[in-house]
Amino acid sequence: MVDKTDRHAPGQLGGQADAEQSRGGDDLFADALMDDLFAEARDCRPAEVPVHLEQSIIREAVAIQAARAAAVQSQGADWAKGRTERGITGLMAQLRGVIAAIGGWPALGGLATASAAGLWIGLAPPSFIPDPVALAGIDLSASDLPDDSYDLALVLSEETE
Known part of the structure; x- marks a missing residue:
């Protein structure tokens, strides 16, 4: 059975012929090139990161983590101070602390x-x-x-x- 594009319905030609009929020769050539590139990438070792670059990335990450932790702690202290000033203490304050600790x-x-x-x-x-x-x-x-x-x-x- 041939459709409007003059291609055979899948399954009439069988196997590889169906694949070649449904996809052009350019697609098969591109697939072969991609297979070669993937094989080359599997054999290649990743590029080594210079030690000084790796250390600077780690230093920057530690500094950012410390800054974020300090910001969270100061917000928590400000929040707790504001709650005690408004009169929320005791059991409610502890409950809010537990909820905050859970996430x-x-x-x-x-x-x-x-x-x-x-x-x-x-x-x-x-x-x-x-x-x-x-x-x-x-x-x-x-x-x-x-x-x-x-x-x-x-x-x-x-x-x-």
Whole structure:
């Protein structure tokens, strides 16, 4: 079957002929060049970074990290000072400190979501997860329970007498 572009439908010519028909010769030549470039890149070792350049990059990174840490600490101190001036102390201040230590409200939201998902999976596990009650070795069957509620009432009444 030939379409409007005078190309055969895939699968009629078979294998390599399909690939050559669907892609021009220029594409195949470009693929061969790319294969050669990738082979050359695999054999090549990466260029060595001069030691002084590497040391200057590390020094600059350490300086930037120290500056950011100082900025975060000063913001935290300013924030805490502002809260105590407004009268937020005690339990609320500690709660805000815990939330800040966790990572703020976004992290607390993620923690709540993960907790809810864990509870849900624990209460109603999917069929491919084994039942945790069976894994614990607890066997509940109909023979473990009394046949009639009257029997249970009788046992309980005898114990209370």
